[in-house]
Amino acid sequence: MDTVILSLKSYRKNIPITVGNEAFRRLPLPHTFQEFNIDPIKKEELDNGTEPPPYKIKIIPTGLYWLAALGLVTAQMSALTNHFADRKRLRSLSGILLQTQYCGWGSRALEAIEKDDFVIEFVGEVIDDETCEERLEDMRRRGDKNFYMCKVKKDFVIDATFKGNDCRFFNHSCEPNCQLQKWQVNGKTRLGVFASKAIEVGEPLTYDYRFEQHYGPEIECFCGAQNCQGNMSYV
Numbered sequence: 001m002d003t004v005i006l007s008l009k010s011y012r013k014n015i016p017i018t019v020g021n022e023a024f025r026r027l028p029l030p031h032t033f034q035e036f037n038i039d040p041i042k043k044e045e046l047d048n049g050t051e052p053p054p055y056k057i058k059i060i061p062t063g064l065y066w067l068a069a070l071g072l073v074t075a076q077m078s079a080l081t082n083h084f085a086d087r088k089r090l091r092s093l094s095g096i097l098l099q100t101q102y103c104g105w106g107s108r109a110l111e112a113i114e115k116d117d118f119v120i121e122f123v124g125e126v127i128d129d130e131t132c133e134e135r136l137e138d139m140r141r142r143g144d145k146n147f148y149m150c151k152v153k154k155d156f157v158i159d160a161t162f163k164g165n166d167c168r169f170f171n172h173s174c175e176p177n178c179q180l181q182k183w184q185v186n187g188k189t190r191l192g193v194f195a196s197k198a199i200e201v202g203e204p205l206t207y208d209y210r211f212e213q214h215y216g217p218e219i220e221c222f223c224g225a226q227n228c229q230g231n232m233s234y235v
């Protein structure tokens with residue numbers, strides 16, 4: 001269970017994941033490769049020689065979650081201020097509202113991204129199927145609405161619930177601007193998010209969850225796309 005995908009070397013152990021409220025609990029996660037101290041995918045590791053771009057995304061609170069976060073910040077101002085200041089994450093609370101008001105937090109592009117650019121890697125704890133089921137059960141019991149697991153293969157589920165990067169905030173869209181791709185890098189399977197079209201500054205970053213199995217209950221989709229399939233279930 002402690003095996004963390006890629007070179008996740010010194011993940012901070014002091015992240016308060018025990019706070020009851022889910023929205024609050026999700027806020028203090030590390031949000032940059034630097035904070036995470038992981039090596040991003042390197043150019044030479046990609047078969048097609050794609051140059052990984054500099055950090056290009058930003059987390060924004062959206063819709064109702066933004067209001068919820070604001071309320072929590074008011075209530076927990078002192079603790080949060082220290083916490084965020086420590087992680088230089090105050091910027092995260094000043095984002096714009098997105099139209100996807102019912103999808104919770106989302107990521108948006110900080111700068112223009114070209115089609116086929118490598119955007120970010122989906123990282124998290126690597127857990128087996130049994131642990132995954134246990135965690136899912138815990139989440140159901142807690143009434144969690146957001147799920148951050150992606151099954152790569154048998155007994156290889158990447159769980160970004162407790163340890164993850166900004167990729168865990170990419171929402172699903174039936175008309176996404178990114179695509180999740182499976183890569184073999186030095187013998188390891190890794191998931192990379194690549195731009196499937198040119199993306200403008202400020203655009204929400206999304207991919208189709210149905211590429212791989214994202215765990216969780218059948219959730220109604222609010223992506224707002226014309227071709228919306230209605231739910232985010234893997235088919």
Ligand SMILES: C[S@@+](CC[C@H](N)C(=O)[O-])C[C@H]1O[C@@H](n2cnc3c(N)ncnc32)[C@H](O)[C@@H]1O
Nearest residue numbers: 103104105145146147168169171172221222223
């Ligand atoms: C990987 S998380 C994405 C970040 C999440 N929005 C958050 O606030 O932390 C996946 C969860 O976001 C929500 N979500 C993502 N895309 C959605 C969509 N198109 N419609 C409804 N909910 C969505 C669902 O609750 C889903 O389980």
